[in-house]
Amino acid sequence: MANKDRTLVEILEEHNLIDVVKYMNFVGSPQAGAVATFSGTTRDTFEGKTVLELRYEAYVPMAIKQMKTICESARSSWDLISIAVAHRLGPVPVGEISVFVAVSSVHRADSLEACRFLIDELKASVPIWKKEVYTNGEVWKENSEFLQRRLELGNGNGSHSCRKRLVEEGQHRKGCCGVKVRIDEVPVVDDKSPRTSSCGGDPSLAMGKTIVAENREEEDGVG
Numbered sequence: 399m400a401n402k403d404r405t406l407v408e409i410l411e412e413h414n415l416i417d418v419v420k421y422m423n424f425v426g427s428p429q430a431g432a433v434a435t436f437s438g439t440t441r442d443t444f445e446g447k448t449v450l451e452l453r454y455e456a457y458v459p460m461a462i463k464q465m466k467t468i469c470e471s472a473r474s475s476w477d478l479i480s481i482a483v484a485h486r487l488g489p490v491p492v493g494e495i496s497v498f499v500a501v502s503s504v505h506r507a508d509s510l511e512a513c514r515f516l517i518d519e520l521k522a523s524v525p526i527w528k529k530e531v532y533t534n535g536e537v538w539k540e541n542s543e544f545l546q547r548r549l550e551l552g553n554g555n556g557s558h559s560c561r562k563r564l565v566e567e568g569q570h571r572k573g574c575c576g577v578k579v580r581i582d583e584v585p586v587v588d589d590k591s592p593r594t595s596s597c598g599g600d601p602s603l604a605m606g607k608t609i610v611a612e613n614r615e616e617e618d619g620v621g
Contacts, residue, residue, distance in 0.1 A: 404480040405473075407465045409458055409526075412488025416495045421482035425502040430479050432506035434513035438497040440490050448533045451491045457525040461485075468519045472501075475515075476508040483516060485526055 406424050410416065418437070425433055440452045469481045479502040490496040499516050503509035520526075529538050 405466070405469045406480075406482040406484075407462060407469065408484045409456055409461055409465075410484060410486045414486065416484050416486055416498045418495070418498060421484060421498055421500045424482045425480035425500045427479050427502055429504060430502035431504050432509045433500060433502045434506070434509035435501075436497075436499040436513050436517045437495050438517070439495050440492045442492045444530060444532075449492060450531045450533060451489045452496060453489050453529040453531060453536075454485070454487045454496060455527050455529075456485070456487055461524050461526055464524045465520065468516060468523070471519070472512045472515055476503065476512040477505070478503050478508060478512055481512075481516070483520065485520070485524075487526075489531075 406421065418435075422433070422435070440449065442449055465483055465485075469483065472478060472481065480500075482500040483498070485497045486495070497517070497520065499513055499520075501509040501513045501516065503512070527538060529536055
């Protein structure tokens with residue numbers, strides 16, 4: 399089976415739950431000595447505020463394309479058998495899964511490192527946006543991985559294409575081209591301006607609209 403046939407990428411429309419068993423079965427293989435998974439779930443609090451649910455929106459065509467690119471990049475650095483990545487859209491209540499990643503490989507190191515890479519790059523570069531809904535309000539939030547990627551691009555450190563595995567501070571880390579922006583039709587409230595990926599993002603994402611992004615990092619764990 400070709401590598402492209404061993405990769406499953408899906409974005410689920412509103413109110414469709416993630417079927418973990420389906421993706422586990424997909425990556426399962428007699429050749430696999432390891433299967434690594436990641437489940438991103440909605441937690442009930444954030445910085446002292448009670449969270450009711452998360453709501454996700456996406457630019458689906460570009461999101462699917464970028465997710466496939468990330469999977470191809472993972473294969474170029476690790477010896478993988480199968481990859482499955484799924485993300486929900488719409489409301490995701492507390493305790494439910496919003497994103498799921500499963501990777502199989504002959505040896506555990508490959509699947510463990512690739513699984514971490516896949517979820518980090520998904521959060522940094524795939525155009526999927528998250529709104530946190532609290533008991534006393536709601537706010538669009540940007541992942542810390544995205545904010546770091548935007549900073550790197552602004553400093554001229556992210557303009558290169560996808561690169562091979564890097565060793566940084568004793569840990570294997572890898573970067574992939576791409577940047578995501580949250581688009582909304584609201585008055586500009588600060589000095590941010592529409593931008594697209596320096597690695598070939600779709601200019602239509604920023605056309606005639608403004609970016610809403612929170613300039614603060616958040617801890618991973620809320621979706």
